[in-house]
Amino acid sequence: MSSVLLWVVSPKGNAAAPLLAFGGGKLRWRRRVPEAARTVTISSAVASPALRTSEEKVYEVVMKQAALVREKRKERNKAAEMMDGFSNLDLLNEAYDRCGEVCAEYAKTFYLGTLLMTPERRRAVWAIYVWCRRTDELVDGPNATHITPKALERWEQRLIDLFEGCPYDMYDAALAHTVSKYPVDIQPFKDMVEGMRLDLKKSRYKNFDELYLYCYYVAGTVGLMSVPVMGIAPESKSTTESVYNAALALGIANQLTNILRDVGEDARRGRIYIPQDELAQAGLSDEDIFRGQVTDKWRSFMKEQIKRARMFFNQAEEGIGELNAASRWPVWASLLLYKQILDAIEANDYNNFTKRAYVGKAKKLVSLPLAYGRALMGPTNSKIVELSQS
Numbered sequence: 001m002s003s004v005l006l007w008v009v010s011p012k013g014n015a016a017a018p019l020l021a022f023g024g025g026k027l028r029w030r031r032r033v034p035e036a037a038r039t040v041t042i043s044s045a046v047a048s049p050a051l052r053t054s055e056e057k058v059y060e061v062v063m064k065q066a067a068l069v070r071e072k073r074k075e076r077n078k079a080a081e082m083m084d085g086f087s088n089l090d091l092l093n094e095a096y097d098r099c100g101e102v103c104a105e106y107a108k109t110f111y112l113g114t115l116l117m118t119p120e121r122r123r124a125v126w127a128i129y130v131w132c133r134r135t136d137e138l139v140d141g142p143n144a145t146h147i148t149p150k151a152l153e154r155w156e157q158r159l160i161d162l163f164e165g166c167p168y169d170m171y172d173a174a175l176a177h178t179v180s181k182y183p184v185d186i187q188p189f190k191d192m193v194e195g196m197r198l199d200l201k202k203s204r205y206k207n208f209d210e211l212y213l214y215c216y217y218v219a220g221t222v223g224l225m226s227v228p229v230m231g232i233a234p235e236s237k238s239t240t241e242s243v244y245n246a247a248l249a250l251g252i253a254n255q256l257t258n259i260l261r262d263v264g265e266d267a268r269r270g271r272i273y274i275p276q277d278e279l280a281q282a283g284l285s286d287e288d289i290f291r292g293q294v295t296d297k298w299r300s301f302m303k304e305q306i307k308r309a310r311m312f313f314n315q316a317e318e319g320i321g322e323l324n325a326a327s328r329w330p331v332w333a334s335l336l337l338y339k340q341i342l343d344a345i346e347a348n349d350y351n352n353f354t355k356r357a358y359v360g361k362a363k364k365l366v367s368l369p370l371a372y373g374r375a376l377m378g379p380t381n382s383k384i385v386e387l388s389q390s
Helices: 054-070 080-083 089-106 108-114 119-140 149-163 170-181 186-201 208-230 238-263 261-269 278-279 287-289 296-320 325-347 361-376
Strands: 020-021 027-033
Touching: 020 287, 027 108, 054 186, 054 208, 054 238, 089 108, 089 119, 089 170, 108 119, 108 325, 108 361, 119 149, 119 170, 119 186, 119 208, 149 170, 186 208, 208 238, 238 261, 238 296, 238 325, 261 287, 278 287, 278 296, 296 325, 325 361
Parallel strands: none
Antiparallel strands: 020 027
């Protein structure tokens, strides 16, 4: 996504580079505060006591975000007031349109689903998607070799600035406007940046507790960012926390699926995300992964890994029906397509070393009307039949 990604490091390391800011109802330029005068907020999940499990750490973030939505309010700080006063609607509309173009190019199926949303929700989801994609591209994109921990600090400060109503570019402006309109907390965004830091320094995970936290950082956070925008159905009887837990489960399931799909690709980059203790318990090691041979032992191991990913998908299904009716289709489409990647791994005889599991266009086209049909089901019908394995 090099056409979208902007360098985090300012030219020649100039920490005083100008940036866009909202104020007085129009875009203006201001000087950046010297970096030495700033402090970067550390993720609460990382700063928490080490004795707690990853799920307990993440649950704190879930509870905080759920409270914002349940109370249907957000502190109206000066940044939000400035965004309310923004009068250059043409520029703001262009910012959202550009986000939509990026979403349409890189997430075609999801983009189609967003077209059923109200215009306001649709644009907000696009803005969140673009920020997440740009963040992911920092460590996995074409410029990844140039990204340092210092660059991620600057990216996080840029995030803080846009939450305060001072975006750097049009994509940031769309997100700044979105977070001023919806009860979205900054913590999931910070936590995603923390996930990028892990990718810079960590290539092994000793157990599932460590992997769960990583999956939350890089994917589960997306659900927490999106639910406030997508909205919960007025007729839903579920607690706000349960809806957020389902959104979190979908992110975990998606990332576990990514990991299982990309075992060979990640190994060639020196990364092994599968928990080390589980590999050892199965009589396997890093060398077996680097060797890339599909054995009966590997097949049995993969079956258990896929079973766990499907368990998280099942948890996610229970909450999708609680979302606002117009927001369900893209979520269902994403879930059904990602579940089929697990089917494809099985169809490849568990060879995720040299064969990439993917969902063909025909299956994608079939999934769209199926996802739409399920999206029509309200909260009382959220527990539904599994997607056909045929």
